[in-house]
Amino acid sequence: MTYEEMLRQSRLPSIRAKSRDEEHRLQAACVRWFRAKYPKHRHLLFAVPNGGRRDAVTGSRLKDEGVTPGVADLILLLPSRFYGSLCIEMKTRTGRQQNTQRQWQQAVEQAGNKYVLCRSLDDFMHAVTNYMNSL
DSSP: OOHHHHHHTSSSOSSOOOHHHHHHHHHHHHHHHHHHHOGGGGGGEEEOOOOSOOOHHHHHHHHHTTOOTTOOSEEEOOOOSSOSOEEEEEOOTTOOOOHHHHHHHHHHHHTTOEEEEESSHHHHHHHHHHHHTTO
16 A cells, blocks of 8 residues: 555545644554554554643643653564664654654663654655564
8 A cells, every 4th residue: 555545544634734734644654554564563563642732730640640752653562683662753754853852762772772763654664674574
């Protein structure tokens, strides 16, 4: 299935989307591809809903519960021969990492995890396939 076909399956309207909607649609397409390609491991790839608009009380409660700025969008909690897990940050073609994301990347890489930045379904498929081949 092509990237465009996966994007069309998204629950969002097909009108020109804002940047964050584009990132959402890209991430949703990547998760659909992973679950179809690796059904045995479908529960080991999960999203970390770290962003979004929240009221002050909810934001404070989430911080108390351990929400951490900069955490990658997707985590594949499956160790390979070389890494403890695969952390995937999704960005649009023009999106940039925030400082907190770069700091989190450095920390997880130093702890023995693989971190990748994906800007397309092809990027994601390539990174995941390479990682899965190293199991």
